[in-house]
Amino acid sequence: MDTPSPPQLRPEHLAMMERGVSAIVGSCSRALVPSVMRALGYRLAGGGAEITVYLGRSQARQLLQDVADTGRVTVVFSEPYSHLTVQIKSARARVVPVDGGALAELARYQAAMELQVGLVGFEPRFVQAMLNHDPADLAGIHLLADVAFDQTPGPQAGQALSPNPSAA
Amino acid sequence: MSTACLPLSALRACLEGAIPSMMATTAIDGTPNVAYISQVFYMDEGHVALSFQFFNKTRQNILANPRATVLLLHPVTAQFFRLHLRYLRTESAGPVFESMKAQLAGIASHAGMDGVFRLLGSDIYEVLEIECLGQPLLPDAPARCSLLGSLRQTAQRLSACTSLESLLDTCLDTLQALLGIDHAMLLMLDPLTQRLYTVASLGYDRSGVGSEIALGDGVIGVAARERTPVRISHMNSAYLYSRALRKSVQPGEGAIPSATEIPYPGLHEPHSQLAVPIVSGGRLLGVLFVESPQDLRFNFEDEDALVVIAGHLGAAIDHLRDSTQPADAVAEAAEPAQSLAVDGPPLRVRRYQANNSIFIGDDYLIKGVAGAILWCMLREHRTRGRTEFSNRELRLDPTIGLPDVSDNLEARLVLLQRRLREYGPDLRLEKCGRGRLRLQVRRPLELSDVAA
Numbered sequence: 001m002d003t004p005s006p007p008q009l010r011p012e013h014l015a016m017m018e019r020g021v022s023a024i025v026g027s028c029s030r031a032l033v034p035s036v037m038r039a040l041g042y043r044l045a046g047g048g049a050e051i052t053v054y055l056g057r058s059q060a061r062q063l064l065q066d067v068a069d070t071g072r073v074t075v076v077f078s079e080p081y082s083h084l085t086v087q088i089k090s091a092r093a094r095v096v097p098v099d100g101g102a103l104a105e106l107a108r109y110q111a112a113m114e115l116q117v118g119l120v121g122f123e124p125r126f127v128q129a130m131l132n133h134d135p136a137d138l139a140g141i142h143l144l145a146d147v148a149f150d151q152t153p154g155p156q157a158g159q160a161l162s163p164n165p166s167a168a
Numbered sequence: 169m170s171t172a173c174l175p176l177s178a179l180r181a182c183l184e185g186a187i188p189s190m191m192a193t194t195a196i197d198g199t200p201n202v203a204y205i206s207q208v209f210y211m212d213e214g215h216v217a218l219s220f221q222f223f224n225k226t227r228q229n230i231l232a233n234p235r236a237t238v239l240l241l242h243p244v245t246a247q248f249f250r251l252h253l254r255y256l257r258t259e260s261a262g263p264v265f266e267s268m269k270a271q272l273a274g275i276a277s278h279a280g281m282d283g284v285f286r287l288l289g290s291d292i293y294e295v296l297e298i299e300c301l302g303q304p305l306l307p308d309a310p311a312r313c314s315l316l317g318s319l320r321q322t323a324q325r326l327s328a329c330t331s332l333e334s335l336l337d338t339c340l341d342t343l344q345a346l347l348g349i350d351h352a353m354l355l356m357l358d359p360l361t362q363r364l365y366t367v368a369s370l371g372y373d374r375s376g377v378g379s380e381i382a383l384g385d386g387v388i389g390v391a392a393r394e395r396t397p398v399r400i401s402h403m404n405s406a407y408l409y410s411r412a413l414r415k416s417v418q419p420g421e422g423a424i425p426s427a428t429e430i431p432y433p434g435l436h437e438p439h440s441q442l443a444v445p446i447v448s449g450g451r452l453l454g455v456l457f458v459e460s461p462q463d464l465r466f467n468f469e470d471e472d473a474l475v476v477i478a479g480h481l482g483a484a485i486d487h488l489r490d491s492t493q494p495a496d497a498v499a500e501a502a503e504p505a506q507s508l509a510v511d512g513p514p515l516r517v518r519r520y521q522a523n524n525s526i527f528i529g530d531d532y533l534i535k536g537v538a539g540a541i542l543w544c545m546l547r548e549h550r551t552r553g554r555t556e557f558s559n560r561e562l563r564l565d566p567t568i569g570l571p572d573v574s575d576n577l578e579a580r581l582v583l584l585q586r587r588l589r590e591y592g593p594d595l596r597l598e599k600c601g602r603g604r605l606r607l608q609v610r611r612p613l614e615l616s617d618v619a620a
């Protein structure tokens with residue numbers, strides 16, 4: 001099977017993702033029932049070509065099961081204040097254990113989100129509650145980006161971003 | 169999968185649009201998709217409606233595979249919930265669609281998305297399961313325990329009213345005193361013209377009594393036409409509901425002066441509005457409308473409260489009307505009249521037959537059935553010297569042309585009385601016993617009837 005070229009994220013998309021923004025993860029079962037949960041944080045590598053999202057097992061049991069069963073996942077990154085949104089899909093996802101560096105990443109992510117969500121009127125304690133987790137409950141999903149879509153609200157929403165020729 | 173933890177009604181705070189919900193769908197080839205959804209609208213315990221705004225991947229997916237999962241976040245407690253849904257149908261007209269359309273305009277305004285968000289349809293979903301994730305970590309907002317008590321007091325005060333006029337005034341006074349609502353209007357439906365006319369108002373520079381709104385115009389007209397509450401939590405000038413009201417006035421016809429419109433009294437820059445239809449026995453009687461210069465002033469609990477009050481009003485209006493129907497209008501002895509001195513220059517009153525519009529001097533007073541009632545009384549007064557009239561004779565007078573016996577004559581009389589009071593002291597209409605009215609004329613009358 002050919003390995004798809006990773007999508008070429010626009011600079012504004014990648015910069016947004018690197019700032020630490022809302023990340024919502026979805027998958028589906030073999031019976032085509034969708035599953036969805038908010039990520040507690042994420043790690044980017046290769047200019048967004050590789051992503052690891054972190055979730056609480058107890059709140060994302062079905063989602064983790066679906067990814068393990070199908071290898072399919074989608075993640076929507078969105079900046080609450082600007083509505084800048086990008087969706088990245090992968091059919092090459094797997095559930096991975098959480099390594100020692102994740103906790104520091106999650107702490108940095110929470111601090112970033114306190115700023116982001118604060119811009120739309122919510123207090124830090126709301127973000128802290130929203131992202132609250134037990135470290136022992138954490139799981140990761142690692143994915144290789146296959147396709148990406150601009151999902152910023154507007155007439156262009158849904159347009160696929162072109163593949164990155166240099167990464168083919 | 170978790171079992172249902174709460175009834176859907178307990179999640180209504182999540183559906184106010186403060187935090188957008190996320191919707192997951194699946195293509196027929198198994199590719200998942202996640203998208204923000206502007207609106208999850210509570211229909212009943214088993215159904216929600218989601219806003220269909222764009223022909224996008226979500227749309228394609230649910231038409232091919234009706235299963236959807238929506239992630240909700242409580243805006244105060246930060247607790248997550250998942251709704252497991254099955255798509256049933258799309259509605260592009262009717263009460264749910266109109267309520268959502270108005271609410272979406274408010275959400276769009278709040279999100280800076282005016283012009284981008286447009287409701288193409290209301291996608292109706294069956295709720296298969298509600299999943300509660302974890303426990304709330306933050307305390308919920310204190311329950312508005314006073315709301316039920318306020319409703320109780322409102323119901324008691326309304327139940328004590330013995331006339332339509334006192335019912336309308338008591339309703340507005342109570343909204344202000346018990347619910348802190350400072351701007352409100354009560355409008356009644358004219359079944360002949362299918363327009364709503366203002367009979368009472370609260371908190372405006374001018375009362376606007378007699379101002380009219382067509383069914384379907386603005387928040388008020390849509391609530392009436394669709395018989396559903398319409399609530400907007402963020403208004404801005406891009407959404408023309410409030411302007412539509414001002415534009416709904418109609419030009420003059422033929423020989424009738426065009427100034428036969430009373431200006432709509434509403435707030436110039438409302439930020440929150442809520443209109444609730446007043447229905448009794450399945451018939452639309454009018455609309456209870458409240459507004460505020462603040463964003464987010466009215467939430468779903470205010471809507472619930474006003475629906476209860478409007479229901480009570482509807483029953484009370486019908487009851488009071490029935491108690492003055494011809495069959496049981498027991499003639500009461502009229503209160504003794506005080507003789508009035510009639511002097512000064514003549515009061516010139518014109519009636520235009522085409523629409524029964526009445527002018528005093530050059531000032532427009534009233535038109536339609538209320539105009540016909542006043543003209544009938546003035547004619548009787550001039551030719552026979554009469555000052556007292558019964559509701560019964562007005563109801564049966566063929567020259568007045570009430571549409572049918574169920575017409576709310578009382579509401580038209582309240583409108584007429586209030587317009588005369590606003591005009592001045594020379595011509596008044598006051599109650600003088602149950603089902604009886606007295607015309608008070610303080611200047612000589614000069615009547616002229618203008619043919620159509």
